[in-house]
Amino acid sequence: MKLLTLNFLTCAIKACKSSPASFPLHPRDVELEIVESDINLPFLKNILPRLMWAELRTIAAELGLPELPETAPTRDHLVEGKEEAKEGEEVDEVPSQTARDLHRVLLETTVKEGKLVCGNCAHEYKVMEGVPNFLLPGHLV
Amino acid sequence: MPDYLVRLVQMHESFRQAELQALADVAELSIEFVKYDNDSPFCIVRLPSDSAAEAIISRSLLSQGIYELWGQGATYDALHNSVKDISSAKWAQYGSVPFRFTLDCFRGTRDQTQQRDIIESFSYLGFNGPIRMRDADASFKVFEEYADKAPEPMYLYLGRFVAASGRDVKTTYDLKKRHYISTTSMDAELALVTANMALAAPGKLFYDPFMGTGGFPIACAHFGAVVCGSDIDGRSIRGTGGSARKGQTGKFDVRGNFKQYGLESQYLGAFVSDLTNTPFRLFQHSNAPSRGGYLDGIVCDPPYGIREGLKVLGTRDMLNDQERTTHQNRYKDAGYIPPKKPYSFTAIQDDILAFAAATLVENGRLSMWMPTANDEDIELVIPTHPCLDVVSVCVQPFNKWSRRLLTYRRKADSEIPAGALEMAKKEYEKGVRADELNNFRRKYFEGFKEFERQRQAPGGDPAKQVDGAKGITGPWREKNGSS
Numbered sequence: 123m124k125l126l127t128l129n130f131l132t133c134a135i136k137a138c139k140s141s142p143a144s145f146p147l148h149p150r151d152v153e154l155e156i157v158e159s160d161i162n163l164p165f166l167k168n169i170l171p172r173l174m175w176a177e178l179r180t181i182a183a184e185l186g187l188p189e190l191p192e193t194a195p196t197r198d199h200l201v202e203g204k205e206e207a208k209e210g211e212e213v214d215e216v217p218s219q220t221a222r223d224l225h226r227v228l229l230e231t232t233v234k235e236g237k238l239v240c241g242n243c244a245h246e247y248k249v250m251e252g253v254p255n256f257l258l259p260g261h262l263v
Numbered sequence: 264m265p266d267y268l269v270r271l272v273q274m275h276e277s278f279r280q281a282e283l284q285a286l287a288d289v290a291e292l293s294i295e296f297v298k299y300d301n302d303s304p305f306c307i308v309r310l311p312s313d314s315a316a317e318a319i320i321s322r323s324l325l326s327q328g329i330y331e332l333w334g335q336g337a338t339y340d341a342l343h344n345s346v347k348d349i350s351s352a353k354w355a356q357y358g359s360v361p362f363r364f365t366l367d368c369f370r371g372t373r374d375q376t377q378q379r380d381i382i383e384s385f386s387y388l389g390f391n392g393p394i395r396m397r398d399a400d401a402s403f404k405v406f407e408e409y410a411d412k413a414p415e416p417m418y419l420y421l422g423r424f425v426a427a428s429g430r431d432v433k434t435t436y437d438l439k440k441r442h443y444i445s446t447t448s449m450d451a452e453l454a455l456v457t458a459n460m461a462l463a464a465p466g467k468l469f470y471d472p473f474m475g476t477g478g479f480p481i482a483c484a485h486f487g488a489v490v491c492g493s494d495i496d497g498r499s500i501r502g503t504g505g506s507a508r509k510g511q512t513g514k515f516d517v518r519g520n521f522k523q524y525g526l527e528s529q530y531l532g533a534f535v536s537d538l539t540n541t542p543f544r545l546f547q548h549s550n551a552p553s554r555g556g557y558l559d560g561i562v563c564d565p566p567y568g569i570r571e572g573l574k575v576l577g578t579r580d581m582l583n584d585q586e587r588t589t590h591q592n593r594y595k596d597a598g599y600i601p602p603k604k605p606y607s608f609t610a611i612q613d614d615i616l617a618f619a620a621a622t623l624v625e626n627g628r629l630s631m632w633m634p635t636a637n638d639e640d641i642e643l644v645i646p647t648h649p650c651l652d653v654v655s656v657c658v659q660p661f662n663k664w665s666r667r668l669l670t671y672r673r674k675a676d677s678e679i680p681a682g683a684l685e686m687a688k689k690e691y692e693k694g695v696r697a698d699e700l701n702n703f704r705r706k707y708f709e710g711f712k713e714f715e716r717q718r719q720a721p722g723g724d725p726a727k728q729v730d731g732a733k734g735i736t737g738p739w740r741e742k743n744g745s746s
């Protein structure tokens with residue numbers, strides 16, 4: 123599972139959902155794997171304003187990844203200063219270093235094994251073969 | 264704006280217009296339907312330009328191609344008059360280019376002599392370039408539409424070819440060639456149509472909460488979206504060491520399917536979860552600065568019927584203290600299986616709508632399949648939600664049963680009447696819904712069994728090749744006698 127997903131996931135327990143501490147889930151004892159892929163600039167641009175940046179930084183820090191800037195970059199930060207375009211010519215946008223760093227963190231870093239832990243109720247969700255399991259035991263539904 | 268003739272396929276009729284409209288929407292182009300009839304494969308639309316026509320049709324599954332309309336009429340005399348009337352200004356520019364001129368007869372045939380005579384009747388167009396059956400610079404087609412078994416055509420068109428459809432990809436994604444499928448996999452064509460209806464496109468994020476072996480997310484990724492999915496059955500995601508295909512061994516899983524099509528970089532991954540206890544961040548989350556929808560589209564074929572086992576987490580009866588303690592003590596054990604209870608099919612639809620309202624961005628789309636009885640004493644109810652508009656309802660009829668593809672649009676918050684959003688939030692937070700299972704008519708369930716049989720009947724049926732012992736959901740449940 124790519125790290126971006128963690129920006130959308132909270133604890134599955136209904137009573138936890140409204141508590142700020144249930145998001146983000148905290149990775150614990152995880153095995154990460156880097157799976158390289160082509161950079162997808164349109165996607166990064168689209169998703170950037172939807173990210174919860176502070177929580178992304180928290181997770182990156184907990185995983186020991188290089189520190190992310192304190193404030194979220196803007197869409198303009200994702201594109202290198204555009205080359206002088208000839209009249210009427212479409213120029214491919216060049217991803218900036220910021221875009222490539224984000225791509226590495228969000229879309230190339232994957233959680234293979236380990237646990238995701240709720241900061242509110244401490245429930246642990248296991249990750250097996252890259253697939254987290256959010257099924258709740260009988261007493262927690 | 265010029266008129267274009269779309270040559271549709273004459274099947275999945277009620278999906279065709281909705282697909283063209285969706286493709287215009289995703290390309291942000293205006294389309295005006297001048298002529299459309301469910302009984303005809305010919306449709307006339309008004310579009311800004313050839314490039315708009317190409318942009319729309321190149322993704323279409325339910326058409327063959329699009330043509331600039333050069334004339335039409337009920338007889339050849341009428342057609343020739345119409346051609347002279349509306350397109351004479353265009354003839355000269357094709358006067359000397361290599362060209363091709365052919366005939367397409369719908370529900371009729373013409374022998375070679377007739378074909379030649381028809382084509383020669385257009386000699387006044389003055390095309391003097393070389394005739395090329397391949398790689399022609401311009402390609403013209405006469406379309407004849409016949410009534411069933413009629414000797415003469417009832418309507419005629421002349422068109423200049425502009426662009427071919429994207430229908431070929433249905434072969435690329437054909438389930439017969441997919442590594443990993445299950446008995447409930449949606450056929451590739453309709454999965455791709457579903458992705459079109461939901462406006463899957465590059466840059467967007469799509470999700471399927473009932474992903475099974477991943478058919479919908481794969482279709483959305485084909486159109487450029489980044490995708491993820493989940494399912495209550497972890498085996499369907501991780502694979503079971505075999506596929507639903509007889510004779511295949513080795514590890515097959517959803518990831519492998521993405522690899523097969525070279526779409527792995529667009530696959531975020533999957534997780535195991537019950538939609539009614541979703542880990543997704545919902546709108547009431549207090550960390551969120553705003554309402555914070557983040558999904559561009561949700562596509563799914565939810566479970567129904569008995570055999571498919573619509574289950575949600577929970578127990579049929581409240582746990583007593585001792586049982587609670589047992590669960591508490593055991594849940595970390597390797598073999599622990601979370602208890603599940605049956606759930607009603609109408610409740611899960613409401614849950615999907617509420618989930619979509621909470622997680623979609625403004626103008627994001629939900630495309631969801633729903634089976635219904637073609638039965639007068641069962642009222643057809645299209646589920647609704649105050650935050651969602653119904654965009655289209657398409658029907659695939661079977662004998663006694665149909666399934667519908669419902670497409671919704673997430674309204675902007677400003678379009679939602681005051682109070683409605685709060686109401687919906689409260690409803691959703693309450694979470695646990697009455698189990699309406701008992702109110703379900705017996706007939707309804709019996710019908711679904713038949714519906715499933717039919718659904719699995721069409722040609723090249725993967726279901727027949729299922730190796731039940733390998734344990735993909737459907738047959739596995741059946742073998743274990745739960746239906």
Ligand SMILES: C[S@@+](CC[C@H](N)C(=O)[O-])C[C@H]1O[C@@H](n2cnc3c(N)ncnc32)[C@H](O)[C@@H]1O
Nearest residue numbers: 447448449473474475476478495496537538566
């Ligand atoms: C009709 S199948 C979808 C098949 C899928 N479109 C494919 O291409 O393989 C329905 C799926 O919903 C899953 N399911 C059943 N109940 C569920 C629930 N409460 N939450 C999430 N998934 C569930 C089943 O395991 C099954 O895989």
Ligand SMILES: [Zn+2]
Nearest residue numbers: 133138240243
């Ligand atoms: Zn929790």
